[in-house]
Structures are given as structure tokens and as C-alpha cells.
Amino acid sequence: MRKGLISALVAASVFTSGPLFAKEGFDQYVESLKEEARQAGIDDDILARAFAGIEYHERAVSADRNQPERRLTLDEYIPRAVPDWKVDQAKALYKKHYAALKKVGEEYQVQPRFIVALWGVESNFGKLQGNYNVIEALATLAYDGRRETFFRQQTMAALTILQEGHIAPENMKGSWAGAMGQSQFMPTSFLHYAVDGNQDGKKDIWQTEADVFASAANYLKQAGWDDTYTWGRQVKLPKHIDRNKLGVESNKALSLNQWQALGVTRLNGQALPNVDIQAWLIQPDDELGRAYLVYNNYQSLLKWNRSHYFALAVSHLADRIKFG
Structure with missing residues (x-):
């Protein structure tokens, strides 16, 4: 009952x-x-x-x-988003x-x-x-x-x-x-x-x-x-970069000369441009994924869509x- x-x-x-x-x-x-x-x-x-x-x-x-739980890596996503x-x-x-x-x-x-x-x-x-x-x-x-x-x-x-x-x-x-x-x-x-x-x-x-x-x-x-300026560039990281320096928070911006002194280079291994501009280091996937130095214009794009x-x-x- x-x-x-x-x-x-x-x-x-x-x-x-x-x-x-x-x-x-x-x-x-x-x-x-x-x-x-x-x-x-x-x-x-x-x-x-x-x-x-x-x-x-x-x-x-x-x-x-x-919302989709599985996120593509940037190596997978960029070719699909920009075919x-x-x-x-x-x-x-x-x-x-x-x-x-x-x-x-x-x-x-x-x-x-x-x-x-x-x-x-x-x-x-x-x-x-x-x-x-x-x-x-x-x-x-x-x-x-x-x-x-x-x-x-x-x-x-x-x-x-x-x-x-x-x-x-x-x-x-x-x-x-x-x-x-x-x-x-x-x-x-x-x-x-x-x-x-x-x-x-x-x-x-x-x-x-x-x-x-x-x-x-x-x-x-x-x-x-x-x-x-432009938005930034893809870069190559040294083997042991201090990952506490990554991120788009305002206090993590360094000059290109400072990033180069830390071992960051262009993707082809050449020196970064000799330009007086602040940049943030990001690696959205993980330590094996793509890395970028991004400028203030990139921050403007993040205000459009975070x-x-x-x-x-x-x-x-x-x-x-x-x-x-």
C-alpha cells in the first residue's frame, strides 16, 4: 500500500x-x-x-x-575554425x-x-x-x-x-x-x-x-x-619556463626583451622583435600545447568573448x- x-x-x-x-x-x-x-x-x-x-x-x-564537455586542442580547433x-x-x-x-x-x-x-x-x-x-x-x-x-x-x-x-x-x-x-x-x-x-x-x-x-x-x-599594433604571435618556449608567469592578468605583462631573456623565441627559434611593447604569455591547452605572446589588442578580443x-x-x- x-x-x-x-x-x-x-x-x-x-x-x-x-x-x-x-x-x-x-x-x-x-x-x-x-x-x-x-x-x-x-x-x-x-x-x-x-x-x-x-x-x-x-x-x-x-x-x-x-555545453560540450570535450574541448578540442588548439591544433584541432584552429584548422576547423579557420579552414x-x-x-x-x-x-x-x-x-x-x-x-x-x-x-x-x-x-x-x-x-x-x-x-x-x-x-x-x-x-x-x-x-x-x-x-x-x-x-x-x-x-x-x-x-x-x-x-x-x-x-x-x-x-x-x-x-x-x-x-x-x-x-x-x-x-x-x-x-x-x-x-x-x-x-x-x-x-x-x-x-x-x-x-x-x-x-x-x-x-x-x-x-x-x-x-x-x-x-x-x-x-x-x-x-x-x-x-x-597587431594581436600577438605564436612562440616557442624553453623547456623549463616558470608557469606562474603565464596568464592574461595585468601583473603578468612583460616586455618582449624580458620574455626573450627568459628563453621565449619566435616559433622558428629566432629572436623576438625588438619592439617596446608589453605582452602576456598564454598556453591555453597544457604544457605541450601551443604557446602565444599576446598584446593589448588580444585583451580587447577577450572583452568581446572571454x-x-x-x-x-x-x-x-x-x-x-x-x-x-
Whole structure:
């Protein structure tokens, strides 16, 4: 009898925590989002259109909770992230848009090849922007609760973008995490860095390449980019380097002369450049993996995405655009 009662309770628990329960709870949560947005000045018309027909999106939650556990080494990752076909496309698009890129590069003091490289790594030059309803994805992830504060903030920022008229609610598409457009900006990043590159009154990072280029360049500039220098270089380490010196923390920067005195050389064994610049030593995989000396521009890329793999993919693609 007791066993049967327990089984019944378990069954009831499974039922009430399933899709129906999630849907009912989500609907109530959406009402709280709407009320917060109204208090922030978002029009009822925008709210009605933005939330029309949205549902709890289980796929967004699954994607957030189930990130890949196995990480490729850089030797495996870089050829996949920067294949020859992508390099060829990057060079062709760099040439096609050179006039616009040159203008943006001069205005924001960012080398155009890095703008193109970011464009390629983030969205395959606009081809892979994501097809999730951004409001639906963000509201779902906020409701899920694992990172509620962050995703609730992103939801409010996305509604602000709609209120400002940069895109219609029905067209605001992005990744499962709410990253939007060809530059894959999160909504808060959009509000801080997006630029109306073609001066048409809208900041359109979904369809307007002039806005995509200017927004990417503005982000890097605001993140401390200096077009006097590049990002860094792959290097060769001595057998017994002090591994406490590795890392991108501010107190671990040394001059190239200091790194050379510690036995660090170019990848081919030659001396490092005789340039007065601070650099950080990184080895993202392990003591047998690739090693790099990176400069402040690399730190700017990490502000865009706090991933060495991302920053190195962008950096390698930018070098391939320049050097072949």
C-alpha cells in the first residue's frame, strides 16, 4: 500500500514538473517581465508584439545546460575554425567591401582585417545568425533560473532595442542564448556598442553590413584597441619556463626583451622583435600545447568573448587575410 502511494506521488511529481507545469509557470513569469518593462517605459504595443505567441523553449534550456564537455586542442580547433574555404571567403569579402572597411577602420582606428575576421568567426559573414526568437529564448532562460539576473537584464535590453525601433519584434532573431545579428551582440552589448553606420536612423546588425562593420569596430575601440599594433604571435618556449608567469592578468605583462631573456623565441627559434611593447604569455591547452605572446589588442578580443579559442580564431583569420 505504501509502495503504491509513493509510486503515485512520484508519478504526480513527474507530471506537474513536466511541460504543462513549465508552461503555466512560464506564462506567469512572462507577465512579470511585461510589468517590469512597462515600468521601464516600454510601450504596450511593443510588448504585445514582442511576446506574441512565445512559449517556454526547452531547446534553449538544453543548449544552456549541456555545453560540450570535450574541448578540442588548439591544433584541432584552429584548422576547423579557420579552414581554407573561410579564409578564401574572408579575402574576397575584404576586397569587395574594402572602401567601406577602410573608412570604418580609419574612423575607429581598427585594422579592417580584424573586422572581417570577427564577422567570419561570429556568423560566417552573416550566414549563421541563429533563428531563435530572441525574446522567447531570453525569457525562457531567465525563467529557467540558472542565470536569471543576467538573462532578465538581457530581456529588458532587447525590449529597449525594439522600443527604439532598430528592428521589428517579429524579425529579432538570434542564437539560443540571445546573441543577435551578424556580429552576435548580446542585447546589452548592442545598447552600448551598436552604431548606425549608414546613417539611416537604425542600428541594423542583422541585414546592414555598414552597421555591422561600424558596430564591431566601435566595440573594439571602446575595449582599448590600438591599430598601431597587431594581436600577438605564436612562440616557442624553453623547456623549463616558470608557469606562474603565464596568464592574461595585468601583473603578468612583460616586455618582449624580458620574455626573450627568459628563453621565449619566435616559433622558428629566432629572436623576438625588438619592439617596446608589453605582452602576456598564454598556453591555453597544457604544457605541450601551443604557446602565444599576446598584446593589448588580444585583451580587447577577450572583452568581446572571454575565450582564448575565440580570440585565437579571430586572430589567426585576421593574419590569414593579411599574410595568406
